[in-house]
Amino acid sequence: MHKKIGVIWGDCASKEIVAQALSVLEAIEKKYGHEFEYTKILMGGEAIDEMGEPLPQSQLNLCLEQDSVLLGAIGGPKWEGLPGHLRPEKGLLKLREGMGLYANNRPAKIWPQLSEASPLKKEIVDQGIDFIIVRELIGGAYFGKHELYEIDGEKIAMDTMPYSEHEIERIGKIAFETAQKRNKKLCMVDKHNVLETSRLWASVFDRLKEQYPDVEYSTMFVDNAAMQICKNPSQFDVIVTENLFGDILSDEASEITGSIGMIPSSSLGETSNGLYEPIHGSAPDIAGKDVINPIACILSAAMMLRYSFDMSKEADDIEQAVDSVLTKGYRTADMMSEGMKQVGTKEMGALIRKEI
Amino acid sequence: MHKKIGVIWGDCASKEIVAQALSVLEAIEKKYGHEFEYTKILMGGEAIDEMGEPLPQSQLNLCLEQDSVLLGAIGGPKWEGLPGHLRPEKGLLKLREGMGLYANNRPAKIWPQLSEASPLKKEIVDQGIDFIIVRELIGGAYFGKHELYEIDGEKIAMDTMPYSEHEIERIGKIAFETAQKRNKKLCMVDKHNVLETSRLWASVFDRLKEQYPDVEYSTMFVDNAAMQICKNPSQFDVIVTENLFGDILSDEASEITGSIGMIPSSSLGETSNGLYEPIHGSAPDIAGKDVINPIACILSAAMMLRYSFDMSKEADDIEQAVDSVLTKGYRTADMMSEGMKQVGTKEMGALIRKEI
Ligand SMILES: CC(C)[C@H](C(=O)O)[C@@H](O)C(=O)O
Ligand SMILES: CC(C)[C@H](C(=O)O)[C@@H](O)C(=O)O
Numbered sequence: 001m002h003k004k005i006g007v008i009w010g011d012c013a014s015k016e017i018v019a020q021a022l023s024v025l026e027a028i029e030k031k032y033g034h035e036f037e038y039t040k041i042l043m044g045g046e047a048i049d050e051m052g053e054p055l056p057q058s059q060l061n062l063c064l065e066q067d068s069v070l071l072g073a074i075g076g077p078k079w080e081g082l083p084g085h086l087r088p089e090k091g092l093l094k095l096r097e098g099m100g101l102y103a104n105n106r107p108a109k110i111w112p113q114l115s116e117a118s119p120l121k122k123e124i125v126d127q128g129i130d131f132i133i134v135r136e137l138i139g140g141a142y143f144g145k146h147e148l149y150e151i152d153g154e155k156i157a158m159d160t161m162p163y164s165e166h167e168i169e170r171i172g173k174i175a176f177e178t179a180q181k182r183n184k185k186l187c188m189v190d191k192h193n194v195l196e197t198s199r200l201w202a203s204v205f206d207r208l209k210e211q212y213p214d215v216e217y218s219t220m221f222v223d224n225a226a227m228q229i230c231k232n233p234s235q236f237d238v239i240v241t242e243n244l245f246g247d248i249l250s251d252e253a254s255e256i257t258g259s260i261g262m263i264p265s266s267s268l269g270e271t272s273n274g275l276y277e278p279i280h281g282s283a284p285d286i287a288g289k290d291v292i293n294p295i296a297c298i299l300s301a302a303m304m305l306r307y308s309f310d311m312s313k314e315a316d317d318i319e320q321a322v323d324s325v326l327t328k329g330y331r332t333a334d335m336m337s338e339g340m341k342q343v344g345t346k347e348m349g350a351l352i353r354k355e356i
Numbered sequence: 357m358h359k360k361i362g363v364i365w366g367d368c369a370s371k372e373i374v375a376q377a378l379s380v381l382e383a384i385e386k387k388y389g390h391e392f393e394y395t396k397i398l399m400g401g402e403a404i405d406e407m408g409e410p411l412p413q414s415q416l417n418l419c420l421e422q423d424s425v426l427l428g429a430i431g432g433p434k435w436e437g438l439p440g441h442l443r444p445e446k447g448l449l450k451l452r453e454g455m456g457l458y459a460n461n462r463p464a465k466i467w468p469q470l471s472e473a474s475p476l477k478k479e480i481v482d483q484g485i486d487f488i489i490v491r492e493l494i495g496g497a498y499f500g501k502h503e504l505y506e507i508d509g510e511k512i513a514m515d516t517m518p519y520s521e522h523e524i525e526r527i528g529k530i531a532f533e534t535a536q537k538r539n540k541k542l543c544m545v546d547k548h549n550v551l552e553t554s555r556l557w558a559s560v561f562d563r564l565k566e567q568y569p570d571v572e573y574s575t576m577f578v579d580n581a582a583m584q585i586c587k588n589p590s591q592f593d594v595i596v597t598e599n600l601f602g603d604i605l606s607d608e609a610s611e612i613t614g615s616i617g618m619i620p621s622s623s624l625g626e627t628s629n630g631l632y633e634p635i636h637g638s639a640p641d642i643a644g645k646d647v648i649n650p651i652a653c654i655l656s657a658a659m660m661l662r663y664s665f666d667m668s669k670e671a672d673d674i675e676q677a678v679d680s681v682l683t684k685g686y687r688t689a690d691m692m693s694e695g696m697k698q699v700g701t702k703e704m705g706a707l708i709r710k711e712i
Contacts, residue, residue, distance in 0.1 A: 196502035
């Protein structure tokens, strides 16, 4: 098969992990006779440096022409001082919106080989951590109005948090379908004792759940969810929630797996052209040192094969390669522990490639 | 001293803990020759049942006439189906607003006797968990507009999240002063890469920090804070944040202490008339069984003595009494572990009273 992949090399240590992900894709190309055509796309700090803004329209257009887009991570201290609309993150938000990527899929899963890295107690980890947070990605406070005005000489800031029925419905369907393919449990997280948007979420989900009688549906307040993720993560299969809550809870969820350098994510909309990226950042402190863990980016490439290209065997191959390299005891610095063999970014990529 | 205390007995298992808190206060009265005058105030489910709304104006007025107000917890399945403005929680929100309680102080502290109950690993717990979350309590999305309208037959919900400079400044001062009395570290949590309110918070705090040069000030994104609370809680001394983020993070923080049945809270405004309450809920499942842990409510009474009545010796007495009862091995069911002596709500109250 021939597929066009947009590649956003990203900032700081990001290029090092993207290079390894591409080399793993090359191994897949050879093994299965596929042809991946790469187009370099500028977004984030690099786009600010070279083109003056974090996501020029030309680069968004390039993304829209691809079969899928692979991203490392963006941002860094160099661009911190810039005004809001010129910050690297703004490029990412514009990309999500421009590609219509409303469904962000963030798995929280313990790799048995790394279970000791979890900050949670063994008794809790041993009950299993394997759930997915489906985060709505282009609605709510992220895409509401952000205003600053003055009344009688006093500054007042105001953000709005809007959600419409169709925005909730489309993410709701994805969430129920995701649960159907897993253990058939869906928990919708909101704050309906306070927010009107949450009440609309709750009413749309109450309607939707009738169409998925095989899925066990429940709701939970966001404050309680923040507790339960620490206390008893094994209770969850699929969590669905709005943009801001999803941002907070998915970071907490990734932390309890203890291996944030291992977690990929997908963002999808109405078409199969999605955005795949690690959930970790661009790690400016270790840039250029051949130290950063490339696995989250490599697994993001695997997710791309599975969800955008329907290549599940190929994706399985990559995931199994990662699994066996970990089982053989190879670790990058972030996941190093006693008795294991520490390797750099490039060597980790090469080891995974070799397994394919 | 003579003090007027408003008592909200609350719903479900709440009355059982309030009874124990009052009996401990009685011991303090006798020991120090104080006189506490109690006024029963209806709020929450009980107020709905007896007066048709969660906080009738007459009851709010009663609260305003007191020197301080002690609350158990409100809510329960009985009132779940009611429309938003008639739910028990609405009474609590109206009370916070009506009393002008903008500063909610939620300590997250491990009791050494209970450190095994934390869901976190021993290595992390042993580094110490002892921080306070100062949550802004009467601004932001909780007190913005909550609208539902229709455009072309589609429902759209919208919450607004407003903050004005003076609202941020007054909570900021409390936060810096709290840090000054502790380990002089303040972390302001926001999402300034997305929200305008966060950018206003950041700019007000940047101005304020100049007045507190002895306090080490930092900022953190809310998604990162949700990770750091699990990963490395010992880094925190005082966290200050807006209402909704504070709701989520303070529940997560209480969970990692492993003893949510032990955590009191204070809510204060411009006067010394504050509201003191456990951070746990009304525990409908164990109501009437003499099982609920009364300690969070008893410690809330201690906080009231300390912060509203300036009775720090009396507050110390209560806290030390709790400490020694725990050291002697007495536990309510929620904190029971091997080798300890399990007692009911009343007996736990009596044991603490006896130490005073
Ligand atoms: C960079 C930031 C705007 C972004 C978000 O909040 O969505 C990030 O935290 C994420 O979760 O992808
Ligand atoms: C009951 C609810 C409205 C309340 C809040 O969100 O403030 C509660 O969760 C709390 O934290 O005191």
